[in-house]
Amino acid sequence: MPQIRLNNITKRFGKAIAVDDLTIEIGDGEFVTLLGPSGCGKTTTLRMIAGLETPTDGDIYIDDVCVFSAEKGIDISPDKRNVGFLFQNYALWPHMTVYKNVAFGLENMKWEKPRIKERVFELLTMLRIEEYSERYPSELSGGQQQRVAIARTLSTGPKILFMDEPLSNLDAKLRMEMRTELKRLHLETGSTFVYVTHDQLEAMTLSTKICLLKEGLLQQYEPPLDIYHYPANYFVADFVGSPNINILEMEGEQVNLDEIKLTNNQLSLLYTPNSSSITIPKGKKLYLGIRPEDIEISNEGTIEAAIYSTLPSGMETIVKLDIDGLIVTCVVFGGVDFKIGNKVKIAFNAKNYVLFDRESERNIASGTLS
Amino acid sequence: MTAAASAAAFIFIRICRVNYRNRFKSFIKKPQNVILVSLAFILIYLTVIPMVTILLDTFTVHQSELMRVKGSKIGDFTLYHWTKVLFSSASRKIFYEPFLNTLIVSFGTCLIAILLGGLVAWLVTRTNLKYKGIISTLFIFPYIMPSWTLAMFWYNFFKNSHVGGAPGIFTAITGIETANWIAYGPVPIIIVLGLHYAPFAYILIGGILRNMDANLEEAAQLLKASRAKIMRKITIPIVMPAMLSTFLLVFSSAMSAFAVPAFLGTPVRYQVLTTQMFRTLNGLNPGYGYIMALLMILIGVLILGINQRIIGKRKSFTTITGKSSNIALINLRAFRLPVSITLLVSIILICIVPLITFAIESFIMEPGNYSFSNFTTLFWVGSGSPEIANGEPGILRNISILRGLWNSVKLSVIVAFIAGSVGILSGYAIVKKKNTKLSALVNNLAFFPYLMPSMAFGAIYLSMFAVRRGFIPPLYGTFALLVLVGSVKYLPFASRASVGAMHQLSNEIEEAGTIQGIGWWKRMLRIIIPIQKSSFISGYLLPFISCMRELSLFILLVTPSSRILTTMLFQYNEKGWSQYANAINLLIVFFVVISNYVVNKVTGASIDKGIGGN
Numbered sequence: 009m010p011q012i013r014l015n016n017i018t019k020r021f022g023k024a025i026a027v028d029d030l031t032i033e034i035g036d037g038e039f040v041t042l043l044g045p046s047g048c049g050k051t052t053t054l055r056m057i058a059g060l061e062t063p064t065d066g067d068i069y070i071d072d073v074c075v076f077s078a079e080k081g082i083d084i085s086p087d088k089r090n091v092g093f094l095f096q097n098y099a100l101w102p103h104m105t106v107y108k109n110v111a112f113g114l115e116n117m118k119w120e121k122p123r124i125k126e127r128v129f130e131l132l133t134m135l136r137i138e139e140y141s142e143r144y145p146s147e148l149s150g151g152q153q154q155r156v157a158i159a160r161t162l163s164t165g166p167k168i169l170f171m172d173e174p175l176s177n178l179d180a181k182l183r184m185e186m187r188t189e190l191k192r193l194h195l196e197t198g199s200t201f202v203y204v205t206h207d208q209l210e211a212m213t214l215s216t217k218i219c220l221l222k223e224g225l226l227q228q229y230e231p232p233l234d235i236y237h238y239p240a241n242y243f244v245a246d247f248v249g250s251p252n253i254n255i256l257e258m259e260g261e262q263v264n265l266d267e268i269k270l271t272n273n274q275l276s277l278l279y280t281p282n283s284s285s286i287t288i289p290k291g292k293k294l295y296l297g298i299r300p301e302d303i304e305i306s307n308e309g310t311i312e313a314a315i316y317s318t319l320p321s322g323m324e325t326i327v328k329l330d331i332d333g334l335i336v337t338c339v340v341f342g343g344v345d346f347k348i349g350n351k352v353k354i355a356f357n358a359k360n361y362v363l364f365d366r367e368s369e370r371n372i373a374s375g376t377l378s
Numbered sequence: 379m380t381a382a383a384s385a386a387a388f389i390f391i392r393i394c395r396v397n398y399r400n401r402f403k404s405f406i407k408k409p410q411n412v413i414l415v416s417l418a419f420i421l422i423y424l425t426v427i428p429m430v431t432i433l434l435d436t437f438t439v440h441q442s443e444l445m446r447v448k449g450s451k452i453g454d455f456t457l458y459h460w461t462k463v464l465f466s467s468a469s470r471k472i473f474y475e476p477f478l479n480t481l482i483v484s485f486g487t488c489l490i491a492i493l494l495g496g497l498v499a500w501l502v503t504r505t506n507l508k509y510k511g512i513i514s515t516l517f518i519f520p521y522i523m524p525s526w527t528l529a530m531f532w533y534n535f536f537k538n539s540h541v542g543g544a545p546g547i548f549t550a551i552t553g554i555e556t557a558n559w560i561a562y563g564p565v566p567i568i569i570v571l572g573l574h575y576a577p578f579a580y581i582l583i584g585g586i587l588r589n590m591d592a593n594l595e596e597a598a599q600l601l602k603a604s605r606a607k608i609m610r611k612i613t614i615p616i617v618m619p620a621m622l623s624t625f626l627l628v629f630s631s632a633m634s635a636f637a638v639p640a641f642l643g644t645p646v647r648y649q650v651l652t653t654q655m656f657r658t659l660n661g662l663n664p665g666y667g668y669i670m671a672l673l674m675i676l677i678g679v680l681i682l683g684i685n686q687r688i689i690g691k692r693k694s695f696t697t698i699t700g701k702s703s704n705i706a707l708i709n710l711r712a713f714r715l716p717v718s719i720t721l722l723v724s725i726i727l728i729c730i731v732p733l734i735t736f737a738i739e740s741f742i743m744e745p746g747n748y749s750f751s752n753f754t755t756l757f758w759v760g761s762g763s764p765e766i767a768n769g770e771p772g773i774l775r776n777i778s779i780l781r782g783l784w785n786s787v788k789l790s791v792i793v794a795f796i797a798g799s800v801g802i803l804s805g806y807a808i809v810k811k812k813n814t815k816l817s818a819l820v821n822n823l824a825f826f827p828y829l830m831p832s833m834a835f836g837a838i839y840l841s842m843f844a845v846r847r848g849f850i851p852p853l854y855g856t857f858a859l860l861v862l863v864g865s866v867k868y869l870p871f872a873s874r875a876s877v878g879a880m881h882q883l884s885n886e887i888e889e890a891g892t893i894q895g896i897g898w899w900k901r902m903l904r905i906i907i908p909i910q911k912s913s914f915i916s917g918y919l920l921p922f923i924s925c926m927r928e929l930s931l932f933i934l935l936v937t938p939s940s941r942i943l944t945t946m947l948f949q950y951n952e953k954g955w956s957q958y959a960n961a962i963n964l965l966i967v968f969f970v971v972i973s974n975y976v977v978n979k980v981t982g983a984s985i986d987k988g989i990g991g992n
Contacts, residue, residue: 047895060596087602099593103615112611113601 011036011168011200012057016079018223019052028224030066034217039194039201041211044221045247050204051172053221057091057202058170059086070168070354075312078140079220091264092166092199096173098157100145106132106156107141113164131159151182153376162197171203172275175210187214208248212236220244237360238243245297251326254298254336257366266269268363274332275311277356279363293366300326304336309353409898413807414816417800421823424542424866428842429675432668434459435841442663476654477673479643480633483567483650487627487632490572494698495579496621501721505708508718517841519729521577522974523967524944526637528570529961534739535954536561542745547735552681561645567639572740575628582627586620605986621961626681634676634831636930639713641951650832652930659837659934662970668841671834678829682822708926711771733967740961757957772785773961773992779946783965785893789857790925797946798918800865805917806906809880810874821877828870830930839863840934855937867931868921875920879913880906915983919974 010035019027027049043049049230051347052264055061057068059075068076070091075084086093094110100109107128114124114342132138135155145153154174174190175183182286191214194201205211211218212232220235222225239245245253258280268279268288279296288294305327313329314337325340329352338354346352355378397744405411431726439454440448449457463473501507502514520528537546537557559565594616598608612622617702635654651670689974710717743754760773773779804824811817827835839862844854853859883906892902907914929944936945942967951959 036781057601060600086600091600093597093600095593097591097593097598099597099617101594101597102614103618112598112603113784160597160601197961338691 009016011038011071012202013067013069014053014057015067016108017053017056017063017068018047019056019061020064025224027056027063027221027236030221030226032226032229034200034202034205037198037200038050039191040222041203041205041215041218042216043205043211043218043247044227046206047223047226048221050221052262054170054172054202054204058091059084060093078260081131084145088138090166091170092156092164093159094161094169094171094174097178098145098153098254100153100156100160100347102145104139105142105144105147105268109145109156110159110163114159117164127163128159131162149263151180151186154178154186158193162193165197166199168200169197170204171201173204173206176205176207182202183210190214200320206323209250211249218248222247233320238371239297239373240371242295242297242364243273245364245371251337251339255364256296256298256336257333258296260292260293260294260363261290262288270294272334274334278378279361279373279375280378281322281363283373283375286373294372295364295366295369296364297364298336298356298358299358300337300339302356302361303329303336304354304355304357305329305338305340306355307353309355313352313354315348315352317348320345348351384757407534410807410810411816414811414820415805417804418816418823421820421826421866423848424862425823425826427991429672430839431842436668438670440665443665445727459663459669461989463666463669472658472986473670476649476651476670479564479648479972480652480845482564482648483563483571483635483639483888484629484632486564486568487571487575487635488628490568491575491632492578492583492625494572494622495576495581495624496583498576498721499580499584499587501717503584504716505710507710507721509722510715513718513722513725516725516729517580518577519725519971520574520968522923523729524637524929524945524963524970525571525574526641527637527732527736527963527967528573528728529641530951530960532570533561533736534735534960536566537645546787553684560643563648564643566642566843567648567650569634569938570642571639575631578631579624579628582620583617585887586617590616590814606640616678623685626685629680630829633677634833634930636833636933637948640948645720652831655833655837656930659833660909664837664841667837670734671831671837674831674834675950676830680823682829713809734966736960736967740957740964742957753971773958773965778941779943779958781963782941782946784856784944785940785943786926786966787969789864789942790922792861792921793925794918794922795867796861796865797868797872797921798914801869801874801876801917801924802907802914804869804873805876805878805880806878806902812884823871825870827867830867832867832928833934835867836863836931836934855940857940859935860932860940860942863931863935864921865924868924871920872917875913875917879910879917883910912984915977919977919983923970923974925964926973 014032015140017027017030017202018025023259028249030053042053044050053103056063056076057070060153062079063076065078066076069079070089074080074082075089076082084154101112104112110128110131111124114127119127128141132141132182135158137152137155137159138263140152140156142150145156148156157174171190175186178186187210190201190203203211203214212306215232217230218232218235219229222243228235228244235244236248239248242255246255256272258272258274258275258277261269261271262277263269266280268280268281269283270277277296279351311331313331316328316330316335318328319326322343325346326337326338327346329336329338331354359376360374362371363375364370364374406415436459437455437457439450439452439456439458441452443456444452444456446451447454447456450456452491459593463469498513498517503509507513531547536556537544538549538561539545540555540558541562545555546561554562590613595608595612598612603611607809618771634652635658639648639650639653640656642648645651649657651674658664658670680887729979740757741753743752743756757772757774759774801824804820808817808821808824830838840854840860843859843862844852846852853862887909888901888906891905927944929948932942933945933948936942943962947959947962947966948955950962
């Protein structure tokens, strides 16, 4: 049974459209990430589900209860939606100690004092900040403030948790650590998480499902690996993955029943779609998407390339290759280093290369190269 | 001591000297150091030394007390003045009663100003109130207008014939004789001053509310706190420090207000410290006045101390700016229209109606008679007739009034120029050298004149610069004295605006210019000033407006040759020629409002930037 359902949600600020006709379902216990570049409407969407923002159009259901409906004039206030919200800037109350910040929600629920104390310390211990209970937020580091904010949000035990870029104010190391903790927290609490970020790596590593938005429009809503391997369009392919996917401009021609010849100035490749239901007219303009890890540097390769640049990081090396003036990126695992200018051979041996229509930018096939 | 040792010592001393000289050289090479050092000297000379001089003067025997302080010579040390003011049978009348009245008036003023200003600020920043644009524009008006505008309005409207003179408009319309307590004394003084300073509170509290992260309130709402509880536990505690500092600033302003209590208190002999000071300084014993001035400054300094103590507390209120732009405004629902209209109408009543009554009053021949046949243009363009007001011509044909207008404008422009420019320099240097002792000293010195009650400040300058002081020739009765006192008194406005503007400017912006070898003057004129143009212009605008409408600062210092509009207005009013006073007031209001409007439209500067709003 879906826990959160958005039906045709639209939000306009004056003339600008922030969210355009969004329909998604978020299942019980999922960890859904709203992903997209800044200004794509992801924070607005989150705030609308929480009730902090009023949609211009559409309905929202939480646990099959209608919490907002433009048509029926329903708008249940945030405090009655039983949700938790973690703000980007934490929004800790500067005039209250850590203890008071966390206890506030429980006091509102009229809990007994000893019970509140027990619960607050349980949370503080879980987040390893119990020794700071009498400090004020301004006396804590960013990571500690972050934990207090999480404790405050969790205090009332909400079944749904919203998080708005909660890690963006932390440094790289701390961010890694907090990611692990958030994922653990998701399992421990069994709650539904809805998470906003512009960091595709965060979305990939954390979520069970990614909802990718661009300029208020839904691009794709699927599990992270599906998004990675089967991007719905050029934008998704380009946005997800680091280093970026290689996008080659090609012209296509159906050569056999199920084979397509792809050519450009440097390359001529034979493409076999995994499902044979497409036909390509001659001269059709296409994009070929090749993930960096799907280019293999090997002596058995058939295509010649020169090393253009190399970025070894120990675990892997990002190599840029020059194929007669066409620059592509590939990743080699292990601490290999290359000399710039050296000639190498490359091969395309992976199972999954994506083809996009250059006009509509839609995904039309995935297949193999030979 | 061996030769070697003494040689070593000699070389050591040489090194130290060279070291010091080099350090000094590199110190004065930096413009900000030069500015800070010179400002420290000048400001100490112009604020601290006068105060000390006055303090010493209150312990000295003068010609006039020779008889009363037995066996003394002129210049001897005496406690006569202090005991007379504080511990004698007369001190109740001289000091304690006016002091108590001042406290009552100041507290009352703060209460009204903060409640009203805070309420409007909250409505404008946090709710879906209608007509926000016009309300926030008009609401500033009472602060731009001279404070006595509302006082004169009140006086015109409610005055009765108990005290003498013609009854006011209210009695003329309704036929009901107003009671004394509503026409004169503490009640109208508090209401009028409260209305005058409400915009001040509105700007300060509104700035905080606008900067306050709305997420803080939303977080509380999501944790199921009620509206009332959010207000009580989150919003109010967070804006409390700002409210307190607003309270203290309004309190010190109200304490030093002179014109309003003079208009509304004098008819029933309700004295506050400032009016009492005016009487004593103009009368026989200036010593009493100086003591009052010192005590008022002392209160001002205490207030500054408390203010800084509050701001520097542990629960630091650094606002981590969030996405406050997507604030969800509170829906007033059914109250929206009634609240909006009530507010708009009352603001119009406060801002526009007084001006209309001045216009009407200034066209009336015999005060108190509002029939049409009694209307005349005599006081505006008449050539003057011997039986009315000693044959003074109408104000637009009156040479001495036009000269007063010219003096006022000249004075305000010069003062604004000096205060504004020095303000920019001081702000630049203070921020540049922040966290040094010198910078903190200059920062406090530049703010100090704000705490000196205007009247006291004028009194001190009167006594201080009546004779030659160092390189400054005797200035008594000169225009230069007015310029000097005005520039120092309004420096705080300009330096505040400038410090605020410089804080927003990252140091790298100037350093980028320095690295390219651009000289200091060019950096200031081409980089720094253009970037923060509107804030800096606000630093000129506020002194200009304040100077145009200032009375108490100049009232002791003007002589017939250096008269300005405000002091003329006061004199006409004292003589009972209220039509002239009303007409002059209208002239000042128009001048101030129009120049504010023009500067605002042309440059984007506004007085709220100067005060500290956003």
